[in-house]
Amino acid sequence: MKTVPTIVVAAILLASLPSGLSAEEAEVPIIEETSQEIIESLTENIQALRLSSLASELSSIELGAMSDDQFSVLLSEINSLPEIEGTSTGEVGAEYDIILQPGHYKRKTGATGAQGARVSEQRIVAYIVSHAAKKLKDEQFNVLVVPADGVSSPLKAKVFLSVHADGNAKGCVVGPSLAYKDTSSLHAMHAVGFSLARAFGYEYDDFMKDGYTANSAKYYMYPKVNADIMSGLLEIGELTCPEIEDKLIETSPVIASNLAASLRYIVTLPSSEN
Numbered sequence: 723m724k725t726v727p728t729i730v731v732a733a734i735l736l737a738s739l740p741s742g743l744s745a746e747e748a749e750v751p752i753i754e755e756t757s758q759e760i761i762e763s764l765t766e767n768i769q770a771l772r773l774s775s776l777a778s779e780l781s782s783i784e785l786g787a788m789s790d791d792q793f794s795v796l797l798s799e800i801n802s803l804p805e806i807e808g809t810s811t812g813e814v815g816a817e818y819d820i821i822l823q824p825g826h827y828k829r830k831t832g833a834t835g836a837q838g839a840r841v842s843e844q845r846i847v848a849y850i851v852s853h854a855a856k857k858l859k860d861e862q863f864n865v866l867v868v869p870a871d872g873v874s875s876p877l878k879a880k881v882f883l884s885v886h887a888d889g890n891a892k893g894c895v896v897g898p899s900l901a902y903k904d905t906s907s908l909h910a911m912h913a914v915g916f917s918l919a920r921a922f923g924y925e926y927d928d929f930m931k932d933g934y935t936a937n938s939a940k941y942y943m944y945p946k947v948n949a950d951i952m953s954g955l956l957e958i959g960e961l962t963c964p965e966i967e968d969k970l971i972e973t974s975p976v977i978a979s980n981l982a983a984s985l986r987y988i989v990t991l992p993s994s995e996n
């Protein structure tokens with residue numbers, strides 16, 4: 723990849739920003755179409771993932787199976803989540819297995835994230851990351867959770883993933899998406915998409931037809947983390963769509979466990995298969 727001096731990139735970005743948007747807001751990519759390389763590698767990767775150990779570890783939500791009481795308990799758990807254990811800005815020189823970033827985490831001003839009717843983006847993605855990180859730490863993986871700002875750099879890891887949820891003024895227009903750094907393993911990216919599709923009870927190819935997109939796109943964190951296998955940004959869905967917001971809340975425990983399963987699968991794969 724060609725390197726462009728940072729100052730030039732910053733100048734271009736700032737020059738093209740609509741007023742009132744900070745540089746970081748503008749750097750959260752909006753993925754509108756699936757990249758050709760993701761489409762071309764789909765069939766082969768679906769076959770491999772269906773036969774992999776990952777497939778048997780994934781769960782699906784049974785929509786409507788949750789009672790109103792269970793839903794309110796879960797909702798208050800999401801909205802009252804304490805700080806995620808082990809959150810830090812990271813240590814330069816350390817080698818992490820997995821670095822996770824809940825979108826906008828700990829940010830109080832500027833791009834603080836989307837707001838749904840019941841939960842904020844910061845809360846729901848922090849819930850998902852917190853549960854996924856705990857699972858992986860319990861399995862002895864070296865996991866770091868970083869906030870949105872002040873992260874040390876460069877950090878080193880096998881995998882970096884930032885988890886966001888969308889908001890849109892029009893409502894109900896954007897599906898889940900995955901933005902990945904162009905040096906990432908396509909198999910790893912498909913594994914994340916596959917596990918998210920399963921959480922919602924979809925087959926991965928149907929999930930893609932239903933609006934899930936993946937594309938190589940930039941994110942402000944990518945230059946701060948050297949990740950051997952993949953660097954990605956997952957958007958789980960749109961909180962400003964009431965129907966989707968409820969579905970995301972109900973599915974969030976399963977998204978967390980499937981995400982943990984896909985990350986475990988990715989970091990333990992022999993490097994020839996990534």
Ligand SMILES: [Zn+2]
Nearest residue numbers: 825835886887
């Ligand atoms: Zn976000």
